[in-house]
Amino acid sequence: MKKHFVLTRRRACWLCLCLLCVLTLSAVIMAQERGPNPRGDFWGSVREGVSGYTAVSSAGHDVLIHNGGQNWREIRNGLIAGISPWILAGVFTAIMLFFLIVGKDKLEEPRSGIRIARFSLAERILHWFTALFFIILALTGASNLFGRAVLIPVFGQAPFAAYMQWALWIHNVSGPLFLAGLLLEFIIWVKDNIPKKIDIIWFRNLGGMVGKGPRPHAEKVNGGEKAWFWVMILAGIVVGVTGVILDFPIWGQSRATMQISHAIHATVGLLFVAASFGHIYIGTIGAEGTFEGMWRGSVDASWAKQHQDLWYEHKIKEEQA
Amino acid sequence: MARMKFLCDVERCIECNACVTACNNEHDVPWDINRRHVVTINDGKRGEKSISVACMHCTDAPCAAVCPVDCFYTTVDGIVLHDKDLCIGCGYCFYACPFGAPQYPEQQAFNVRGKMDKCTFCAGGPLPDNSPEEYRKYGRNRIAEGKLPLCAEMCSTKALLAGDGTLVSDIYRKRVMKRGGSMDFWRWEAAYPGQGNENRSENDKEK
Amino acid sequence: MQSLLRPAINKGTDTMKIIRSAGIGIIAGLIASVAVGCYRSPNTTWYEPHDYKGADDPLLSKLEQGGLHAQLDERVRAVQTDR
Numbered sequence: 006m007k008k009h010f011v012l013t014r015r016r017a018c019w020l021c022l023c024l025l026c027v028l029t030l031s032a033v034i035m036a037q038e039r040g041p042n043p044r045g046d047f048w049g050s051v052r053e054g055v056s057g058y059t060a061v062s063s064a065g066h067d068v069l070i071h072n073g074g075q076n077w078r079e080i081r082n083g084l085i086a087g088i089s090p091w092i093l094a095g096v097f098t099a100i101m102l103f104f105l106i107v108g109k110d111k112l113e114e115p116r117s118g119i120r121i122a123r124f125s126l127a128e129r130i131l132h133w134f135t136a137l138f139f140i141i142l143a144l145t146g147a148s149n150l151f152g153r154a155v156l157i158p159v160f161g162q163a164p165f166a167a168y169m170q171w172a173l174w175i176h177n178v179s180g181p182l183f184l185a186g187l188l189l190e191f192i193i194w195v196k197d198n199i200p201k202k203i204d205i206i207w208f209r210n211l212g213g214m215v216g217k218g219p220r221p222h223a224e225k226v227n228g229g230e231k232a233w234f235w236v237m238i239l240a241g242i243v244v245g246v247t248g249v250i251l252d253f254p255i256w257g258q259s260r261a262t263m264q265i266s267h268a269i270h271a272t273v274g275l276l277f278v279a280a281s282f283g284h285i286y287i288g289t290i291g292a293e294g295t296f297e298g299m300w301r302g303s304v305d306a307s308w309a310k311q312h313q314d315l316w317y318e319h320k321i322k323e324e325q326a
Numbered sequence: 327m328a329r330m331k332f333l334c335d336v337e338r339c340i341e342c343n344a345c346v347t348a349c350n351n352e353h354d355v356p357w358d359i360n361r362r363h364v365v366t367i368n369d370g371k372r373g374e375k376s377i378s379v380a381c382m383h384c385t386d387a388p389c390a391a392v393c394p395v396d397c398f399y400t401t402v403d404g405i406v407l408h409d410k411d412l413c414i415g416c417g418y419c420f421y422a423c424p425f426g427a428p429q430y431p432e433q434q435a436f437n438v439r440g441k442m443d444k445c446t447f448c449a450g451g452p453l454p455d456n457s458p459e460e461y462r463k464y465g466r467n468r469i470a471e472g473k474l475p476l477c478a479e480m481c482s483t484k485a486l487l488a489g490d491g492t493l494v495s496d497i498y499r500k501r502v503m504k505r506g507g508s509m510d511f512w513r514w515e516a517a518y519p520g521q522g523n524e525n526r527s528e529n530d531k532e533k
Numbered sequence: 534m535q536s537l538l539r540p541a542i543n544k545g546t547d548t549m550k551i552i553r554s555a556g557i558g559i560i561a562g563l564i565a566s567v568a569v570g571c572y573r574s575p576n577t578t579w580y581e582p583h584d585y586k587g588a589d590d591p592l593l594s595k596l597e598q599g600g601l602h603a604q605l606d607e608r609v610r611a612v613q614t615d616r
Contacts, residue, residue, distance in 0.1 A: 043373070047367070047368075047373070047375065050367075051367060055367065057365045057366050057367040057368070057369060058365070058366045058369035059363050059364060059365045059366070060343050060346075060363075060364065061343075061346055061360040061363035061364070063358065063359075063360060063363075063426075063429060064426070065426050066360075066363045066365070066426050067365060068365075068426070069365050069367070069377065069379060069425075070424050070425065071423070071424045071425075071426065072424065074388055074421060074422040074423055074424050075388060075422075075424065077392075077421050077422060078388045078391055078392050078422045081392060081418075082391055082392060084567070087569070088566045088567065088569070091566055092566065095562070148394075149394045149416070150394070152394060152395070153393070153394055153395065153396050157395075157396060162395070162396060162397075162412060163411075163412065163588075165395060166395040166397065166411070166412040166413075166414060169394060169395050169414050170414045173414050173415075173416055173437075174436070174438075177436040177437045177438075178436055208552075209549065209552075211551075211552075251417075251437060252435070252436055252437050253435050253436070253437070254417070254433050254437060254439075255433060255434060255435055260420070260421060263417075263421060264421050267421065330605075399590070399593075401590075401592065401593055401596050402593065402596045402597050403596055403602065407590065409588055411588060449592055450590075450592060451590065452588040452589060452590035453588070453590070454591055455591055455592055455595070467592065469592065469596075469601070469605065470591075470592050470595060470601075472601060472604040472605060472608060473605075473608060474605060474608050474609065474612070474613070478613065479612050479613075484613065484615065487609075487613050488609075488613070489605060489606065489608070489609035489613060490602070490605065490606050490609060493606060493609045493610070493613075494609070494613070497609075497613060497614055497615070500615075501615070
């Protein structure tokens with residue numbers, strides 16, 4: 006009886022290995038046979054971006070062909086502009102679905118009428134200063150990336166260019182102010198935001214937002230708020246530093262540095278905006294009574310007991326003492 | 327439709343930088359902007375090559391692709407032009423261009439760059455041809471007058487060619503055929519045909 | 534005061550499962566979106582003349598009439614060819 010050839014996994018592996026060997030060997034032989042080609046090698050090296058001499062020494066003119074530009078274009082126009090709208094829309098939709106399905110995190114006990122001070126006036130001013138510049142930067146930055154596709158068809162080219170001229174200037178001036186606000190926030194709030202074991206339990210319980218049962222413990226700042234704090238600080242520093250590199254082209258940074266900085270700036274900036282949707286949701290419509298803390302500076306005792314029980318107890322003890 | 331092209335014959339370019347000077351003068355460009363520049367590769371070594379570069383009027387122009395305000399446009403002959411009234415001076419075309427063509431009159435803190443300036447193939451911009459405003463913003467519009475870019479027209483060795491791509495490549499093809507593919511068509515062999523290498527200095531011999 | 538402290542109950546493996554599957558979903562989504570974004574059409578972008586909405590350039594219509602192009606070609610032959 007004739008035995009049929011069966012392609013087992015092992016045989017397939019050997020086949021692939023043999024094919025690879027043949028390919029490598031033929032490539033080596035071909036490379037040897039080609040021999041030197043001075044003129045071809047000369048222009049090949051130019052294509053790879055070697056530098057020469059030029060009497061016109063404006064930035065980067067000694068290099069005939071800069072290859073980085075095409076890579077940057079692919080990253081900005083393809084990767085960043087192509088994916089980020091989906092991420093932004095996805096996060097927004099997820100939050101809206103969460104709101105529709107799970108709903109608002111309401112106060113479990115009726116309002117007690119007792120106010121507990123949460124954020125001082127200085128803290129609130131700093132928060133809203135930074136928030137204002139964050140929103141300005143997000144809107145002007147998004148206009149820069151998506152305006153050509155979204156705003157030009159709506160408003161026409163000349164009005165959009167006139168707006169964009171201002172938007173760019175505002176973006177460039179707001180950036181350092183935002184970075185300053187962010188660093189100040191880090192200084193005044195870092196002491197409350199050191200990650201602890203209690204935060205892991207908080208996350209395991211999904212912050213008590215989903216389902217029934219007792220809520221996880223939390224001090225003045227719960228696990229979710231801490232997570233946002235560190236996302237904000239890290240993303241803010243990355244966006245801020247790369248932004249400053251782009252904002253001050255007077256220190257002799259090369260075009261390659263600015264291309265890389267721009268790619269990082271746009272990517273992290275857009276993810277930062279996506280993450281901020283969660284913070285804005287939970288601070289406004291997501292959880293009842295939260296907004297008062299940052300707007301009026303005080304929260305209701307029932308809210309404190311529900312969301313930050315350990316902090317509440319600490320405050321009560323302070324009050325009694 | 328054929329497209330307008332620049333071509334620099336590297337066997338002819340002698341790095342005199344006259345194209346740069348002529349361009350700066352013709353268009354009265356701001357100080358420190360050079361729409362054209364000459365790069366010498368292997369400068370001072372045997373086989374050095376010089377090439378004059380400006381905007382290459384790409385078919386798939388990266389500057390036009392990344393411009394946030396879409397201020398670039400292409401003429402029917404493939405000349406890439408831009409509108410300085412729309413330009414916001416963001417610097418993106420400078421990041422994207424492989425040839426370093428886009429330049430800015432300023433470079434200050436807070437990314438203040440002014441309006442981008444680049445080679446227009448001597449075709450001005452979106453303003454009445456050869457009006458004072460067009461001259462002030464974009465320089466002379468020679469194409470509208472039926473003339474070709476000045477850099478190419480005045481090149482003393484005719485290394486730099488500009489015009490309809492088919493005509494330019496025709497001229498270049500004839501040159502290459504005449505040279506017969508030899509690297510040495512204008513050196514020793516051309517000056518002293520059939521004399522061999524005996525009198526040739528060591529430094530000048532083919533490596 | 535101690536009585537106010539509520540026991541922190543670990544909701545157990547179900548929650549962890551949700552978190553884990555959500556994490557896998559997010560990572561898979563990110564990989565998929567990066568893969569989609571990396572795709573590049575092999576076609577060359579042609580910026581067609583007049584694909585521009587800004588101010589009008591009178592040169593464009595002049596060039597389209599064709600007479601100017603012939604004049605420019607004549608110019609190439611006159612000043613660019615080898616003498």
